[in-house]
Amino acid sequence: MPTPERTKIMGVLNVTPDSFSDGGRYFDHDAAIAHGLELLAAGADIIDVGGESTRPGSVRVDEAEELRRVVPVIRELAAAGAVISVDTMRAKVAVASLDVGAHIINDVSAGLSDPTMLTVASEMAAPVVLMHWRGYLDRASASFHYDDVVAEVIAELKTRIDEAIAVGVEPGNIILDPGLGFSKNAEHNWQILAALDEFANLDHRLLVAASRKRFISTLLSPEDPKLAEESAKDQATAAISALSAKAGAWAVRVHEPTTSAIAAKVIAAVATHDTQAEAPEPEGQA
Structure with missing residues (x-):
């Protein structure tokens, strides 16, 4: 039987002064480059480089600064x-990033913030992450109301898939991200994680980005999420990485790659030895 592909580890590199988890640590170019190399050494397969914070209440930087x-x-x-x-x-x-060696576009707005983004992905034949997004988190339009969060997120992602394909993005270049923490409360996030199989069955690669987000902190320290230890958040993230890998996620986006890489390897090893689907039916049973 074929060997299942291991879920990839996408390491987070925020070149920002104000990201929610590590803002300011790697704002200097030399520090950012050094940390990127550290992420690779720690097990990251992909480095996700961002120059603009998307945390709640963050203020957008201008294009030249980004x-x-x-x-x-x-x-x-x-x-x-x-x-x-x-x-x-x-x-x-x-475009500028792809020109100097980037491989993938990770757009948390799925092309809604800049209407030319999907055309760029098409013209440059670049894989593009389409995340579920209901607007900037500092605006009331970023609605938190859902009657059925899983069904609605899937339906809204399908709309973005259709838009991407309509402008020429190859279906194989579309990667989906359910947008944990974006226009969603903790209950919504846990419901989505419980339904990862449904997202993995949408015929596109799936990226899960839960690392160190507030709903994890709230789980670990309900009285005051700010008191949740970073190491504990990373351990919880690794557990979510294991769940994501078990569901068939293409990649998980994490701040600390080591534990999530181990989790992904374990799930891949188990999947390699899972013979249940191929086991012959016992004689005498219908």
Whole structure:
């Protein structure tokens, strides 16, 4: 039987002063490049480089500043052999990043923030992550109301898939992200995680990005989520990585790759030895 492909590990590299988890740590280009190499050494298969925070209440940076933050870092890491995704909502930033060696566009707005993004993905034949998005998190339009969060997120993702294909994006280049933490409360996030099989069955690669998000902190420290230890959040993230890998996710996006890489390897090893689906039916049973 074929060996199941191991879920990939996408390491987070925020070249920002204000990201929710590690803002400011890697804002300097040299520090960012060094951390990118550390992520690779720790088990990351892909480095996701972003120059703009998407945390609730964050203020957008201008395009020139976003380019200044990410392009030199992507250039150096790509030269070192890293597979890079660029975390951006701007088509011009995506183009500049692909030009210096990025491979994947990771757009948390799924092309809604910049209407030319999907055309860029098509013209440059780049894989593109389409995340479920209901608007910027500092705006009331980023609605948290759902009657059926799983069904509605899937339906809204299908609309973005159709739009991408309509402008020429190859279906095989579409990667879906259910958008944990974006216009969703903790209950919504857990419901989505419980239904990952449904997202994995949408005929496109699935990316799960839960790392260190507030709903994890709330689980670990209900009285005051800010008191949740980073190491504990990473352990919880690794558990979610295992669940994602078991569901068939293509990749998980994490801040700390080591434990999630181990989790993905374990799930892949178990899947390799799972003979249940191929086992012959016992004689005498219908």
